[in-house]
Amino acid sequence: MTRNAEGATIVAASVLAGFGVALVNFAQDRSVDAQTALTFLVFVIAFGGLHLAVRAFAPRATPLLLGPVTALTALGFFQIYRLDLALGSDRASFQRWWMLIAAGLAALTMLLLNRTTISILRRYRNITLLISLVLVLLPNLPTDWGFPLRGLEVNGSRLWVLLDVGFTTFQFQPAELAKLGLVAYVAGYLADHQRALREARRHIGPIAFPEPRQLIPLLITWGVSVLILISQRDLGASLLLFVGFVLLLYAATGTTGYLVAGGFLGVVAGVASYMAFDHVQRRVIAWLAPFEHYEDEGYQIAQGLFAMGTGSLSGAGPGLGRPDLIPNASTDFIFAAVGEELGFAGTVSVIALFALVVAVGLGIAFRSRDTFRKLLAAGLTFVLAVQTILIVGGIVRIVPLTGITLPFMSYGGSALVGNLILVALLLRISHEEAA
């Protein structure tokens, strides 16, 4: 596939976004209005612009990544727009602004990071770590102090930061950016220490275990994850951070013991938090028996299953279902909303597109010759894949529901910014390795 074909798929995905909006309008008995053209235009500017940025800054990058990402964003966007009409909210226009901002920042990322500057991430990783940890802890700022930057509690979780600039306020989830920084830090750390980590290990039976001393980074990350779980009540970010780290540790060293130890620590933390926190207990109850607890804990999952089941094979049609009946449909449950209106065809397409993005990301990691870049690409892809599997798996009842967003599709500016920068990093690495 060539760069031109990538451009064509981006235009096609933009048409899909505009067409989706038009179909929703038609189904809702509204005339097809300026929203259709506006949506198409914003997609072309944002992703077409990103395409041009790739041509300029990373011309040898894989052409397989941007198309699927645009398509996923389009599928998510049309549901966000559709839910606006049902709920009277105004999220679609925010999302469009964020799309432009995110694409701009992603382009900037590609401009700034070249072969030499990317190694700055490795060398000064402690600064990245510091910034990331500050970002992670930002939502714990007091909610009511005079400072323009405050914490914000949404649905019982402390994930948000509110920035008051006088005439207006911005809300964002700093964890979405912190996850990139943490992956970069870990990739840098492991790139420098992987040989030592790999050699210092002993075998117990068929499983290789690291030296006890080498487990310290694992334990630190575990501690941070548990801290996030306690202080912010954010099961999703906590799990994502820990699982991503363990996978990367294994990828870097090939030491199976890390998976075993990580699994053990994960189970310990899981059981302990189940016993300690009722919000974790509620998630487990809702996961195991949503219909038996339909009136309270299970309601959201049950509604998601009803939505997807009613959508069945071909879906209710854009604008013709009732995804507005699912609580938090445009954020956590956007996958179920797509499943209701586009049916099995839609959900399989979404899973296939994510699998494609992950496959391309892993391919970039495989082909990287530089250890840091390889680990960075692998880590970013792991995070993307684990996040997708966790949230979709939570909706389809494979795992307990964790309140995280579905990359590219869920409503939310900071998530879109974080994930498009993630894509920009992958593209940049891809460009380096094709040389």
Next chain:
Amino acid sequence: MNGPVRRLSIGLFAGFFALLISVTWIQVINADALKADPRNSRPALSERGKERGLMVTIDGTVVARSVEDPADPRSFVREYPEGEVFAHVVGYNSFLVGSAGLESAYAQELRSKRDLTISDLVTVILGRDLRPQSLEITLDAELQRAAYQALGGLKGGIVAIDPSTGAVLAAVSSPSFDPATLLGADAAAVWEGLLADPNGPLLDRATREIFPPGSSFKTVVAAAALDTGAADPNTQFPDPLEFQLPGSTATISNAGGGVCNNGESITLLQAFVVSCNTTFADLSVRLGAEDIGITAEALGFNTEIPFPWTVPEAVYPVEALSEDPAALAQSGIGERDVRAAPLHMAMVAAAVANDGVTPTPYLVNRIFDANGDTVEAFEPTPMGRAMAPATASVLTQMMERVVTEGTGRAAAVPGIRVAGKTGTSMGPEGLPNPWFIGFAPIEEPSIAVAILLEASSELGESASGGGVAAPIAADLIQLWLERSP
């Protein structure tokens, strides 16, 4: 380092694969169950405002239709022009309180297939019609209205069927409700009010409530006696003041408390005509539960009647009665544990009228599409023979005597030969449930009826089948024969 990454990617793709399997389970394999879950409001929501098919009676009266919503030209509202007269048969399809009656039983046929989706296009390409289908129902609107009015707001149920085909000509339950009131925004409150009403307007006393049939059940016992040859109309029975229940100190006495004839003896015919309890208690014990049970079951007792909705089974508990002669004697006069809905008793009358063959009752004559073309027509198949033609003929003569000179004289129609049997069973608080079953004209029967008035204080404690139910039968038979000469 690519080795571990490769192994991890296998793990990740296993994760994606698990998502696919789970989505397949939810959206393909288990989709229908999720769709049908009563807590899932989506299917009902998507039906709201859509066009539904007509329900038209055999005489061309529209009893359910969808008309364009004046407020929203793309939406439809459901109308029930005949209101409470047809309520229990037509039912309703309400977003807030669910659906019932034919609206529920034929929901698939009556709904519009137009979903504004790709599947519409496929359906059209396949040459299928997206427009809803309609029902032609067997009821006669005039007869139905007359039956509803005859009950006069009292608790009760009436069923009339064509004995030769089983077509239900009238099925009325009183008191009733206007199904249109369950469609509005205040449907839930209306529903609560109907549920709380002590007269139970939501109950279908024609086909879905069973009552002790009282002496109208003597028709079944007489049929068994004649059919087995155990007795003929002239067989003599003792005529005591009371019948001593076997193995018990309790007795059965007659209505009015006296003997039925001369205190010496009475023929089966006489006993049937004056509805003599002592004779039928005696006869019942002589016949035994098995022989009565065979006839009763061939007439529709202890049997699931195929109908648009689940009809409770009429009860004649053969096994229990074969071990309890006292109960057997009481059951011979339609008391104790014997139960039937007017629908079942109309089938008993129809079987006698139909030379002993029990017809299968049916409500929907045909389903037709938006062009009026028949999609499916219903050919009734009889349930089977309940008694020999000769038995039916003799029983008809006995039933005619009930109307000409017995307890059912109020069912007489000038110039028409009517056959019938009255009944008055024991209801709650000692109040009576009056019954009448019958058919006409005897030469070529075209209507069989069963009329039940449920025990109530409004009806009083002295009401009898011959007094209050038989006159209704006369009116309905007269009306029907005027309408179909």
